[in-house]
Amino acid sequence: xxTVTQSQPEMSVQEAETVTLSCTYDTxxxxxxxxxxxxxxxxxxxxxxxxxxxxxxxxxxxxxxxNFQKAAKSFSLKISDSQLGDAAMYFCASSGNTGKLIFGQxxxxxxxx
Amino acid sequence: SQTIHQWPxxxxxxxxSPLSLECTVEGTSNPNLYWYRQAAGRGLQLLFYSVGIGQIxxxxxxxxxxxxxxxRQFILSSKKLLLSDSGFYLCAWSAGRLGQGSNxxxxxxxxxxxxxx
Numbered sequence: 001x002x003t004v005t006q007s008q009p010e011m012s013v014q015e016a017e018t019v020t021l022s023c024t025y026d027t028x029x030x031x032x033x034x035x036x037x038x039x040x041x042x043x044x045x046x047x048x049x050x051x052x053x054x055x056x057x058x059x060x061x062x063x064x065x066x067n068f069q070k071a072a073k074s075f076s077l078k079i080s081d082s083q084l085g086d087a088a089m090y091f092c093a094s095s096g097n098t099g100k101l102i103f104g105q106x107x108x109x110x111x112x113x
Numbered sequence: 114s115q116t117i118h119q120w121p122x123x124x125x126x127x128x129x130s131p132l133s134l135e136c137t138v139e140g141t142s143n144p145n146l147y148w149y150r151q152a153a154g155r156g157l158q159l160l161f162y163s164v165g166i167g168q169i170x171x172x173x174x175x176x177x178x179x180x181x182x183x184x185r186q187f188i189l190s191s192k193k194l195l196l197s198d199s200g201f202y203l204c205a206w207s208a209g210r211l212g213q214g215s216n217x218x219x220x221x222x223x224x225x226x227x228x229x230x
Binding site: 035042043044045046047050091099100101102103104105106 | 145147151154155156157158159162172201203205207209217218219220221223224226
């Protein structure tokens with residue numbers, strides 16, 4: 001079975017600073033994918049970034065990047081130059097061969113002006 | 114481009130009443146479809162998923178059921194709602210064939226906030 005753990009219920013960052021959200025996972029599958037989703041107060045689920053487990057290079061999307069440590073089963077999200085619009089709940093998720101997503105408990109990010 | 118529509122956005126129902134939430138996808142064919150529930154301040158729990166018309170897989174035992182009468186239509190139902198059915202329900206879709214190594218990202222609808230009184 002797959003599990004995803006986010007150990008930080010809440011985080012805060014000053015506007016324009018950098019913040020890192022932690023995520024660890026456990027899976028018995030050899031081929032899997034990892035995702036970060038953002039859920040703003042509107043409660044839409046927005047895909048932020050994804051990482052294929054077979055790729056060693058960390059994924060990057062503009063101000064968002066991941067630190068994927070496969071041996072440690074760690075998948076953290078780094079947000080650079082934080083903006084007020086980044087305030088949201090962030091979910092880490094994994095999917096295996098079935099394509100079904102397993103979500104972590106979420107981290108609420110507060111951005112202070 | 115592909116879009117996903119979910120309605121209603123908000124629903125208030127009495128205990129014991131029936132439920133029907135609808136989700137449709139446009140701009141793609143044979144999508145994988147999913148229903149999730151999110152309790153307040155919590156993560157998402159997968160309730161059902163479907164890889165094709167009439168094919169429904171249930172992830173957790175519950176008071177709800179799902180149906181897929183058309184390729185791009187996914188319906189979440191209940192004959193008699195319980196207080197514990199309250200929550201935020203999200204429909205999602207993904208491309209690719211599940212179980213064959215395809216892990217396309219899931220795209221979510223705007224959700225339905227269901228309150229049971």
